[in-house]
Amino acid sequence: MGSQDQNQYQDATLMLPDQASTPLLGANLAQLTAWVQEQGQPAYRGRQLYEWIYQKGVRSLEDISVFPKQWRSTLAEAPLGRSTLHYRSVAPDGTIKYLLRLADDQIIETVGIPTEKRLTVCVSSQVGCPMACDFCATGKGGFSRNLARHEIIDQVLTVQQDFGRRVSHVVFMGMGEPLLNTANVVAAIASLNKDVGISQRSMTLSTVGLRDRIRQLAQYNLQVTLAVSLHSPDQALREQLVPSAKNYPLEDLLTECREYVEMTNRRITFEYILLGGVNDLPEHAIQLSRLLRGFQSHVNLIPYNPIREANYKRPNARRIQEFVNALKQQQIAVSVRYSRGLEADAACGQLRITEL
Numbered sequence: 001m002g003s004q005d006q007n008q009y010q011d012a013t014l015m016l017p018d019q020a021s022t023p024l025l026g027a028n029l030a031q032l033t034a035w036v037q038e039q040g041q042p043a044y045r046g047r048q049l050y051e052w053i054y055q056k057g058v059r060s061l062e063d064i065s066v067f068p069k070q071w072r073s074t075l076a077e078a079p080l081g082r083s084t085l086h087y088r089s090v091a092p093d094g095t096i097k098y099l100l101r102l103a104d105d106q107i108i109e110t111v112g113i114p115t116e117k118r119l120t121v122c123v124s125s126q127v128g129c130p131m132a133c134d135f136c137a138t139g140k141g142g143f144s145r146n147l148a149r150h151e152i153i154d155q156v157l158t159v160q161q162d163f164g165r166r167v168s169h170v171v172f173m174g175m176g177e178p179l180l181n182t183a184n185v186v187a188a189i190a191s192l193n194k195d196v197g198i199s200q201r202s203m204t205l206s207t208v209g210l211r212d213r214i215r216q217l218a219q220y221n222l223q224v225t226l227a228v229s230l231h232s233p234d235q236a237l238r239e240q241l242v243p244s245a246k247n248y249p250l251e252d253l254l255t256e257c258r259e260y261v262e263m264t265n266r267r268i269t270f271e272y273i274l275l276g277g278v279n280d281l282p283e284h285a286i287q288l289s290r291l292l293r294g295f296q297s298h299v300n301l302i303p304y305n306p307i308r309e310a311n312y313k314r315p316n317a318r319r320i321q322e323f324v325n326a327l328k329q330q331q332i333a334v335s336v337r338y339s340r341g342l343e344a345d346a347a348c349g350q351l352r353i354t355e356l
């Protein structure tokens with residue numbers, strides 16, 4: 001990202017860390033250097049602080065052993081912005097679900113998903129979610145507040161440290177609707193990119209699709225992948241599944257998506273949950289391909305992960321394959337997401353604040 005992009009982050013709550021209450025996590029090298037100088041320390045301590053925060057993942061400033069003892073002892077109160085681990089559960093496939101406690105005692109979920117080559121972190125952007133999608137456990141639990149920039153970055157550092165290997169991918173698919181918190185999400189993406197060192201192309205932001213918000217996101221000129229939760233090619237059915245669709249007809253949503261592709265030159269992923277007997281019939285596949293014909297996009301099918309608050313069924317493997325084939329026949333690029341972490345209640349849509 002160039003310096004032009006950086007200016008755009010100014011309104012993205014890029015607050016100077018010299019206010020006592022503003023956490024240091026999320027601050028860039030120049031800001032950290034200014035901060036140490038304000039504390040009467042030489043400028044080079046800024047780089048040390050930067051490395052300890054982003055590379056070593058220090059959890060308390062007092063632990064920065066290269067700092068003089070006397071100064072360290074005064075830093076206990078300085079707000080770094082790290083969460084504390086409340087609960088951790090490991091699924092048989094190696095996926096780890098974390099419940100993290102924030103400074104105000106709110107709890108959020110984060111998931112670490114390892115493969116041989118990748119370590120993906122599924123981050124939350126809000127405490128809870130106000131969208132209330134009918135098949136999603138997070139939505140059933142209500143909404144508390146937006147996450148701040150440091151609370152998003154912290155999730156990635158926490159998983160990186162716990163796994164003892166570098167995070168390669170970040171997906172904004174945990175709790176919350178990222179485009180209701182665009183400023184903080186964009187600021188976190190900038191810092192994860194520049195300070196933590198994760199490429200933007202390895203990040204995906206998933207949205208339910210809210211009027212004007214995709215257009216607004218396009219202004220930031222990010223390289224992240226945008227995923228839009230479509231879930232139905234039919235307006236009436238989509239409204240049943242995704243209540244916010246009532247204020248935003250499919251046609252308008254797709255127009256905005258097309259604009260996004262034009263503005264950013266990035267392909268969009270359309271997420272499509274497969275609910276047995278509800279939206280997985282051959283006619284839905286035909287309708288979907290009609291809707292997306294000629295659109296620079298990719299469909300990611302997500303077989304439903306059961307939640308106890310809803311009565312849907314996951315289609316069987318044959319039905320899923322038939323849906324895939326029907327889309328392929330219409331020249332629609334398609335893949336299936338077999339969610340990891342089912343056994344730990346850590347799969348898509350299963351994130352709720354419970355210890356199982």
Ligand code: SAH
Pocket residue numbers: 133135136137172173174176177178206207208209227228229271272273302303304305306307348349350
């Ligand atoms: N608020 C964002 C992120 C949601 S989580 C959004 O709406 O896109 C990422 C994906 O998982 C979304 O497409 C979401 O609709 C889907 N999802 C939610 N509950 C699910 C469930 N029970 N099974 C499978 N996918 C689910």
